Amino acid sequence: MQARVPAGLDHKEGEVYRQLDPERLPKHIAIIMDGNGRWAKRRHLPRVAGHRAGVAAVRSTVETAARIGIHALTLYAFSEENWKKRPKSEVDFLMRLLGRYLKAELPTLNDNNIRLEYIGRQRELPPDVRKRMDWAHDSTAQNTGTILTLALNYSARSELVDAFRSMVEVASKNGGVEHLRIDEDAIREHLYTRHLPDPDLVVRTSGEMRLSNFLLWQLAYAEIYVTPTLWPDFRGVHLLEAIAEYQKRERRYGGLNDSQAAGTGSNYSDRNTSRKEKAHHFQGNISKLAHHGE
Ligand code: FPP
Numbered sequence: 001m002q003a004r005v006p007a008g009l010d011h012k013e014g015e016v017y018r019q020l021d022p023e024r025l026p027k028h029i030a031i032i033m034d035g036n037g038r039w040a041k042r043r044h045l046p047r048v049a050g051h052r053a054g055v056a057a058v059r060s061t062v063e064t065a066a067r068i069g070i071h072a073l074t075l076y077a078f079s080e081e082n083w084k085k086r087p088k089s090e091v092d093f094l095m096r097l098l099g100r101y102l103k104a105e106l107p108t109l110n111d112n113n114i115r116l117e118y119i120g121r122q123r124e125l126p127p128d129v130r131k132r133m134d135w136a137h138d139s140t141a142q143n144t145g146t147i148l149t150l151a152l153n154y155s156a157r158s159e160l161v162d163a164f165r166s167m168v169e170v171a172s173k174n175g176g177v178e179h180l181r182i183d184e185d186a187i188r189e190h191l192y193t194r195h196l197p198d199p200d201l202v203v204r205t206s207g208e209m210r211l212s213n214f215l216l217w218q219l220a221y222a223e224i225y226v227t228p229t230l231w232p233d234f235r236g237v238h239l240l241e242a243i244a245e246y247q248k249r250e251r252r253y254g255g256l257n258d259s260q261a262a263g264t265g266s267n268y269s270d271r272n273t274s275r276k277e278k279a280h281h282f283q284g285n286i287s288k289l290a291h292h293g294e
Contacts, residue, residue, distance in 0.1 A: 008067040009236070016240040017068065024247055026200035028072040029065065029239070030222070032214055033057070035206025035230030048093045053232035055101055059108065064236025066112040066146040072196050073148050076214050080121065080155035095129050098152070102136040109136075113145030119192035120154035121162075149196065156216035163190035193218055201246045203239070205231045223249050 003022045005014040036050030043049070058075065065073045078094060102116075109116060116137050122130060133152075167190050171180040188194065198218045204210070207228040211219060225242045227234075250257055 006067045006069070009064065012237045013064060013240055016237055016244060019244055020240065021247055022068075025068065025070060025243060026223075026246055027070075028074070028197050028199040028201075029070055029242075030074040030076070030199040030202045030215055030219065031061070032076045032202065032204040032208075032212060033231040033234075034204060034208055036232060038206060039230040039232040047090060050230075050232055051090075051094060051097055055097065057231050057234040058101070059105065060235040061239050062105075062114065062146075062148055063108065063112060064239050065148075066114050067236075068240075070146055072199075073146055074119070074151060074193075074196070074199065074215070075148070076151045076154065076212075078120070078152045078154065079213060080153050080158055081213065083124070083153050095126055098150075099129055099132045102132050106136055106139055109140050109148070110143065113143045114140060115143040115145070115147050116140045117147055117149040117195060118152055119149055119159070120152045121158060122152065124153055147196065149193070151214070154192075154214070156211075156213045159192050160187075160217065162192070163187055166190045187217070191217060198222065200251075201225060201242065203227065203242045205229050205234050221251070221253050223251065 003018055003020060005017050009017055033054060036054045037047045038050070039053060040047050040050030061075075062073060077098070082094075083091060118133060118137065122133065125133070164187075167180060167182070167186060168177060170190075171177050193215070196218075198220070199215065199222045202211075202215070202219055202222045202224050204224070204226045207226060209226055223246050225245055227238060227242065229238055
């Protein structure tokens with residue numbers, strides 16, 4: 001039976017959506033938005049023109065994710081390295097663009113029931129940008145649909161440093177470091193992403209095969225999808241294509257596939273367990289992890 005196409009998808013998106021199994025959508029998709037500079041260069045435009053054009057890609061991708069019911073979408077908008085290593089004029093432009101984006105997109109976020117969150121060292125961002133970020137966050141806090149998380153001034157290594165510091169600080173306020181509990185659940189509870197399940201799928205545009213210090217802990221088992229499309233050309237239909245590719249992959253989480261497990265007597269080799277049931281089993285585990293993190 002063909003899946004019913006959700007309202008709001010255009011013709012092309014509808015065609016790709018019909019190939020998807022709506023019960024096996026990734027719960028959390030993370031995207032490394034890359035290629036703005038190259039997009040601009042190809043057009044003999046300044047780099048910032050690529051960033052400006054990237055906003056339309058953000059809008060289309062976010063709307064499509066919300067329309068098909070993706071639980072969480074995390075966009076790598078600005079790394080800590082970008083902040084430190086790019087010319088001040090470009091950084092200033094990106095900050096202004098973010099402020100304008102938040103103001104202009106708020107009605108769309110609310111219309112689509114999207115809740116906005118941020119990850120990254122926010123305290124290092126300019127106070128006026130932080131104020132706008134807080135305003136947009138608070139204005140969408142009541143929404144119950146897709147959680148859109150913007151990674152701003154984000155570095156996965158800094159996130160781990162902050163998590164370990166926070167664990168020690170909490171322990172020292174609760175009886176001292178001898179009460180420090182270090183295990184995976186404890187670390188997860190102190191990550192910036194404690195409000196999210198781990199991503200199932202990470203998309204990178206512009207063909208680069210790197211994680212670039214993005215969600216290093218959380219992407220441990222994520223499927224990686226790299227497309228040559230430059231970020232400003234990326235649209236909702238490309239997100240659906242990435243999901244279609246994701247659904248062709250077999251996720252093993254360090255276990256065995258059917259044919260490998262068949263000879264081992266492992267419960268998991270049970271031929272009566274359909275792929276769909278297994279997918280539900282995995283999704284269930286992911287939800288449990290998410291709840292641990294809250
Ligand atoms: C990477 O392209 C992109 C960025 C560093 C900025 C991302 C910003 C946007 C997509 C604009 C708007 C986003 C929001 C959330 C308002 P690059 O400059 O590294 O490209 P290059 O590798 O081709 O030089």
